[in-house]
Amino acid sequence: MPKGGYKTNQLAPTFGVVTKKSQNYFAMNLVFRRKNYKVASLVAAAFNGPRPNGHDVSHKDEDSLNNTPSNLVYETRKANLNRPKIKEYHRAVCREKMAA
DSSP states (O other), X not given: OTTSOOOOOOOOOEEEEEEEOXXXXXXXXXXXXXXXXXXXXXXXXXXHOSOOTTEEEEETTOOTTOOOGGGEEEEEHHHXXXXXXXXXXXXXXXXXXXXX
């Protein structure tokens, strides 16, 4: 503390919280100091180097819970969205919206 005293840790980090974004997509987030970090982004930055401009972290096997460094690559958003499982997911979402 700048002027002495002590500070209690009021913001305990949560490790490996799996959030369900939709029926087919899960994400692992790390919450620290009220900021969300995607585990895939942290692992890719640590093992594959900094993210190039205009690129996103992509999973080679399209399993969003598999965050091993060998499974993560940097790709453009267009290349990432053209993966087969992601295309099928977006088609299903569009079908649900059209049916509603």
